[in-house]
Amino acid sequence: MGKTAIILEKKEELLSIRGLSIRFRQYKGGSGHQAFSQADLSVISGLDVTVRRGEVVAVVGASGSGKSLLAHAVLGLLPANAFLEGSIRYRGKELCPQDQKGKKKAFFRSRESGGVPGIALVPQSVTWLDPLMKIGRQVLGGRKTPEARQRMRMLFARYGLSGEVENLYPFECSGGMIRRILLTAALMDDPELIIADEPTPGMDASLAKQAMDELRGFADEGGGVLLITHDIELALRGADRIAVFYAGTTVEVAAAADFEEEKRLRHPYTKALWRAMPANGFAAVSGMQPYVKDLPEGCVYQDRCPYFSPACRGKIPLRSVRGGLVRCIRPFDREMRMEKEDSDPGWGMKTGNVPEREEAAYAGSEESDVFL
Numbered sequence: 001m002g003k004t005a006i007i008l009e010k011k012e013e014l015l016s017i018r019g020l021s022i023r024f025r026q027y028k029g030g031s032g033h034q035a036f037s038q039a040d041l042s043v044i045s046g047l048d049v050t051v052r053r054g055e056v057v058a059v060v061g062a063s064g065s066g067k068s069l070l071a072h073a074v075l076g077l078l079p080a081n082a083f084l085e086g087s088i089r090y091r092g093k094e095l096c097p098q099d100q101k102g103k104k105k106a107f108f109r110s111r112e113s114g115g116v117p118g119i120a121l122v123p124q125s126v127t128w129l130d131p132l133m134k135i136g137r138q139v140l141g142g143r144k145t146p147e148a149r150q151r152m153r154m155l156f157a158r159y160g161l162s163g164e165v166e167n168l169y170p171f172e173c174s175g176g177m178i179r180r181i182l183l184t185a186a187l188m189d190d191p192e193l194i195i196a197d198e199p200t201p202g203m204d205a206s207l208a209k210q211a212m213d214e215l216r217g218f219a220d221e222g223g224g225v226l227l228i229t230h231d232i233e234l235a236l237r238g239a240d241r242i243a244v245f246y247a248g249t250t251v252e253v254a255a256a257a258d259f260e261e262e263k264r265l266r267h268p269y270t271k272a273l274w275r276a277m278p279a280n281g282f283a284a285v286s287g288m289q290p291y292v293k294d295l296p297e298g299c300v301y302q303d304r305c306p307y308f309s310p311a312c313r314g315k316i317p318l319r320s321v322r323g324g325l326v327r328c329i330r331p332f333d334r335e336m337r338m339e340k341e342d343s344d345p346g347w348g349m350k351t352g353n354v355p356e357r358e359e360a361a362y363a364g365s366e367e368s369d370v371f372l
């Protein structure tokens, strides 16, 4: 295979999520007639993420930002009162077809609908394991061939699990062992895309690093990884791109390299996350993420944003800025000019101070790095 073919192969989209919204239909509760009427609770809206072959894309956000729901939506594991809108494509195939009447793109998916061949989940919760079944049987999952048993043992050895583990019950394993068992179970069918939902809590630093390196290695061998985590430092260890979630939506998608300097980031929340990292001062982000029932009109970050203006209460599209994506209406060219003047007085005069030229000088051409 020639070099060009390898590059094209690397860029094949495995997972493409566009404009995904998830809402749950619930009873309103209370007393009288009100108790039996229903209302929709929107928990994710306008969410966009792409994972290409050869990539690790990390979805980062605080608890309650909708990260795990994303994983369950891709695999059809949402409860029956969930409605999805938008598009989820795996290798070009739509996983969210229109409903049977074709009137609107909203439909139920459920645990019973089964998984998606080629996609494996490393789940967040240990409750995915049956407490009454030995580990080996659960990892084999009905596979009875000697090759399957051999693969399980090879994966156990790779993750530092002894041969005895297959004869243990989940309650006999530590939290770190359980995480590794879930990872080996996901790899049994040789998937092309792994969705890893908080795969490292309970592991010590070296095991977490090893788990991250394994996910990186999986991508380097031609797979794709959607890593869902609250641990931004872990994500930066092996991810190519970071999608930052806040209150159920994507507020920024940036190359991992952009996190080397705050000024390369775009959204005020991403910058606040950057400043909260131990290496960058450990500055707490003031305020709280709003509960899904109390989302404001317009920008979901407006209550905490130092740049808020009345226009932030309007529609806030995801737009391309310096090769990344950001859901914010701020004029980034002006901010960038000021930063460049700070670090290089006279920069505006030298460069002509033209916003379009500034963008190109900073991030290369528009075509070079657009990665929605």
Ligand code: SF4
Pocket (backbone or CB within 6 Å): 267, 268, 269, 299, 300, 301, 302, 303, 305, 306, 307, 308, 309, 312, 316, 327, 328, 329, 330
């Ligand atoms: S849209 Fe407005 S409130 Fe939201 S992050 Fe941008 S400047 Fe802040």
